[in-house]
Amino acid sequence: MAEFRGPVHLAASEVERAVPSGTSGAFALGYARPQEGAVFISYVGRADTDLRAAVLSHVGGRYTACFYLPLASPAEAYAEECRLWHEMGGEDLDSGDHPVPPGDHACPVCE
Ligand SMILES: [Zn+2]
Numbered sequence: 409m410a411e412f413r414g415p416v417h418l419a420a421s422e423v424e425r426a427v428p429s430g431t432s433g434a435f436a437l438g439y440a441r442p443q444e445g446a447v448f449i450s451y452v453g454r455a456d457t458d459l460r461a462a463v464l465s466h467v468g469g470r471y472t473a474c475f476y477l478p479l480a481s482p483a484e485a486y487a488e489e490c491r492l493w494h495e496m497g498g499e500d501l502d503s504g505d506h507p508v509p510p511g512d513h514a515c516p517v518c519e
Contacts, residue, residue, distance in 0.1 A: 435477070437473070
């Protein structure tokens with residue numbers, strides 16, 4: 409997930425400063441582990457229309473860190489969400505079931 413940006417601390421002020429609104433995108437949420445210099449990813453999601461709003465909806469929840477990637481369309485966001493979902497553990501993630509496509513698109517990993 410080299411091209412993803414972050415980690416950003418999952419607090420409203422930091423998300424509003426870093427994550428763009430009004431765009432599709434994919435994101436990953438998890439827990440920062442400073443001693444290991446790592447973030448443990450537990451949740452993968454996407455936004456079809458507003459990446460910032462989608463990330464903000466998780467502020468105050470169980471996660472402390474976010475990676476994000478703005479993308480040009482819901483189809484691109486879905487493809488990236490799928491790659492990350494498979495790479496980060498698939499059904500073992502908190503986000504559980506395989507991502508559902510926005511319309512008639514196939515997962516780039518499964519197909
Ligand atoms: Zn898949």
